Amino acid sequence: MFVTTAFAASEGETHNAAAGETHTETGVPHGDGHSAMFPPFDSATFPSQILWLAITFGLFYLFLKNAVVPRIAGILEVRHDRIAQDLDQAARMKQEADEAIAAYEQELADARAKANQIGQEARDAAKAEADAERKETEAALDKKLADAESRIAAIKADAMKDVGAIAEETAMTLVEQLVGKATKTEIAAAVKSVNG
């Protein structure tokens, strides 16, 4: 069909002669040994196919059932067990770690409490000492203050006592300078009246 007619005509003779040969060579089995039927529906091949399928598939089934399936199942089971075991171990380790953390935190809390207590005690002691010292100092100061006040009062009283005499003297001097002699009794009476 795709060969030119001239070429086909010249080859016609040899082609026909070689036809059978070619078919056997390429294994195309038209005609001889095969019915012209559509091969999958050719019942002549059924017994052979069923027999060989039974043999091959039967052996395949037995082989898989007895050798392959137990082996792969074993591999998967071992892996599964191993993973479960590892997970168990991991869980156990995690628990241990949790316990260690809890213990550590407990210790930390204790230590903190203890430190607070010590700090509190030290603070209290220091405060008490400071209070005592302050009280002592205040008392001493109060005493000194009282002494000073009494001394001032005494000095003031003395001074006040002296004020009359000084005024009399001063007044007498002033009067003598201004008007001459004045009696001591007059002066004292005058000073006394001014002093009130």
Place this chain on the structure above:
Amino acid sequence: MRDAAPAITGLRDVADPNKVDPIHQFHINKLIDLQIGGLDFSFTNSALFMVIVVVLTGAFLVLTTSSRGLVPSRMQSVSEMAYEFVANMLRDAAGTHGMKFFPLVFSIFMFVLVANLIGLFPYFFTVTSHIIVTFALAMLVILTVVIYGFMKHGLKFLKLFVPSGVPGLLMPLVVAIEIVSFLSRPVSLSVRLFANMLAGHITLKVFAGFVVSLGAMGGIGFAGAILPLFMAVALTGLELLVAFLQAYVFAVLTCMYLNDALHPSH
């Protein structure tokens, strides 16, 4: 001219679209003739590929898991993934009781999957493209269901055909429908896989044949061959998906039918 003839006719054989026979790949050739009791039990190319599938799959599963690594190597992961994939499928569909059928479902899934995948290689024979093979596998499943169902539950297994909560008047009709649907299971199960494989391979072959036919014309034909070539590549990808999907569908339906054998009452 005589000595050049075979080569030229060989080329014409492929180049002529009438000679690119998409059915050719499904032909069964005898490799070792074997007749027993008038029946033909010859070792054929189909049988050869069954052996290849079984040996390849068995060897892969055993060799990849031989180290029994706690941390799997890549290839060991493939085997384990296949195992767990089928195990989860069966457990979801039929519960933990269904795991007693695990070797059966696993071998069916692996056999169909590898047969489908090997069939994708050019010049390789696809075991699952023959209805008798898929039908035999489907019958294996259905017979397992029926035999196990009667063994385990006795006549209570027939409750499978009597859904609860159906009004009495409708019961005969519903039971008839249930029986028909049960009987059609092996047919639908086998035809689904067979038809998918057959159609996919014919389509691939037709497009690949276009590439060869057009390419042989030279010139414009050569340029025109690019489109079917892309088509053939894309279809190969699609067929890869179909190969996996059909193995999965076959295995899932097997699991669901086995669930009926384990728990017949709806």
